[in-house]
Amino acid sequence: MNLFGIIEEIGKADPEFQDRISPRRDAIKNITGFGSKVAVAAIPFAFSTLFKKAYGQAATVSVTDVLNYALKLEYLEAAFYNAGIAATGLTFSSTERAYLTTIQGHENAHVAFLKSVLGSAAVAQSTQGTNGTYDFTAGGTFPTVLTNVDTFFAVAQAFEDTGVRAYKGAAPSLLGQQVPLTAALNIHSVEARHASAVRQIRRARGAATTKPWITGANDTGIAAVNANYAGEDNLNQGGVTITSLSGVSGNISTNAATECFDEPLTMAQVVALVGPFGVK
Amino acid sequence: MKPEKLIENAEVNMARRSFLRYAGAGVAAVGVLSATSCSKTFDDYKGAPGKSKIDIGATGDLAILNYAYALEQLEAAFYINVAAHMYTGASADEIALLTDIRDHEVAHREFFKAALGTNAIPALTPNFNAIDFSSRSSVLAAARAFEDTGVTAYNGAGYLIQNPAYLTLAGKIVSVEARHAAYIRNLITPGSFADTTVLDANGMDKQQSIAAVLGIANSFLTTKVSASSYGYVAS
Incomplete structure (x- = not known):
């Protein structure tokens, strides 16, 4: 991704884009010069600045901030699967290992993608945890995470479900910005596929009440992750109470109503949740 | 096209009122619908196929x-x-x-x-x-x-x-x-x-x-x- 590609894409999506910013053509010239002289790193910053100028509204969070936030979460997830798959204390079935290897590949690919987009504006992995090493026990909350397969999958499920919530919560910060928003959405739905797959593994391992979707609030059976699921039991969507709607037999059930809408988390909520693992 | 298929299509496309009637009637409704001609079935579903x-x-x-x-x-x-x-x-x-x-x-x-x-x-x-x-x-x-x-x-x-x-x-x-x-x-x-x-x-x-x-x-x-x-x- 590069700035010129992005502007071109915006032009396609929003033909009036150039016209709208024409009084400030200088902004584009400046950025062009800026980009060629300084670092690619400056581009995302410049990009968000341009948007503020173009649309005359200050974004509360810059595109770079959102992408770095995503990168930090992907660093955590990638490191988690890398550690789990390498852990000698964890014995996975061949099916489980295949699922995990697929997910691991995606999380590492997400890291590579976000780093390439951010360039030198990317937060370094070494700034996370202790010199880049995470505490997957979260300060002793999950002492057996790398020795007990069930604990590992429980934490994996919480990570994936939380990742879905994090991207969802961040999406409005990218409102109308075709390239970065679409990229974020395309990662968001993959995290949801992962969450579903990990939940299916847990269901197969005997956590019978765990479904591929989130029922109620915290349905993991682990109280330590209650906060990760706070608000997932919401029944009201856009002013509509879902349980007041007609289902196939009577109204939509409470379980179905909570399952069929995933809920967002704010950046502050997510940062607090992943802080104990070492995300900064 | 088999008539049976048409009826299935009608079944799944019911407007809410008809839908509730179907849901309430349960399995028995399938028989009722099966006995209904296609055109009549569609006529029953207000607003659907207009x-x-x-x-x-x-x-x-x-x-x-x-x-x-x-x-x-x-x-x-x-x-x-x-x-x-x-x-x-x-x-x-x-x-x-x-x-x-x-x-x-x-x-x-x-x-x-x-x-x-x-x-x-x-x-x-x-x-x-x-x-x-x-x-x-x-x-x-x-x-x-x-x-x-x-x-x-x-x-x-x-x-x-x-x-x-x-x-x-x-x-x-x-x-x-x-x-x-x-x-x-x-x-x-x-x-x-x-x-x-x-x-x-x-x-x-x-x-x-x-x-x-x-x-x-x-x-x-x-x-x-x-x-x-x-x-x-x-x-």
Whole structure:
């Protein structure tokens, strides 16, 4: 991704884009010069600045901030699967290992993608945890995470479900910005596929009440992750109470109503949740 | 086309009043419907088959929400049919979770209908003649197509949404569609929950334009849906 590609894409999506910013053509010239002289790193910053100028509204969070936030979460997830798959204390079935290897590949690919987009504006992995090493026990909350397969999958499920919530919560910060928003959405739905797959593994391992979707609030059976699921039991969507709607037999059930809408988390909520693992 | 198929299509497309009547009557209603001629059945369903073509309307959030409503109508109709005529060989777990998915899609459909109110497009008439509901592989292949397409549709339309609250709502739904997709895919081939047929080299889902998605959706619809403001008119 590069700035010129992005502007071109915006032009396609929003033909009036150039016209709208024409009084400030200088902004584009400046950025062009800026980009060629300084670092690619400056581009995302410049990009968000341009948007503020173009649309005359200050974004509360810059595109770079959102992408770095995503990168930090992907660093955590990638490191988690890398550690789990390498852990000698964890014995996975061949099916489980295949699922995990697929997910691991995606999380590492997400890291590579976000780093390439951010360039030198990317937060370094070494700034996370202790010199880049995470505490997957979260300060002793999950002492057996790398020795007990069930604990590992429980934490994996919480990570994936939380990742879905994090991207969802961040999406409005990218409102109308075709390239970065679409990229974020395309990662968001993959995290949801992962969450579903990990939940299916847990269901197969005997956590019978765990479904591929989130029922109620915290349905993991682990109280330590209650906060990760706070608000997932919401029944009201856009002013509509879902349980007041007609289902196939009577109204939509409470379980179905909570399952069929995933809920967002704010950046502050997510940062607090992943802080104990070492995300900064 | 077999009469039986037409009746199935009518069953899944009932307007709410008829739908509730059906739901209340349970299995017995199938017999009643089976004894009804096709034209009469359609006449009973007020507002459903009135138009053979509809358009999601002028550029803006209402159009995007109606686009989503159209897709959710299609998915709900499909899963209602699946659950009402469960294919042979389904495990209890499969039946339970496919029924969950049906309820999710019905909830999505009813949500959009309620949220859009008088701005909502009419009920669409689906055409599932290409799907053999007695066949597990046929049903799951169709389910996979619906779910994967749903994900690409929401992902592709996200940037067109102008109101952040609607973007969040779309986000709340698309991740559930992705959960469904992963489940259905694993039913077909374990481990295919996010394989390279749907993801790109960056481990990311793909997006599709409204035109591309409606082209697919219309192949399962008698009521053809256009999005002329977004450069797509159904043929």
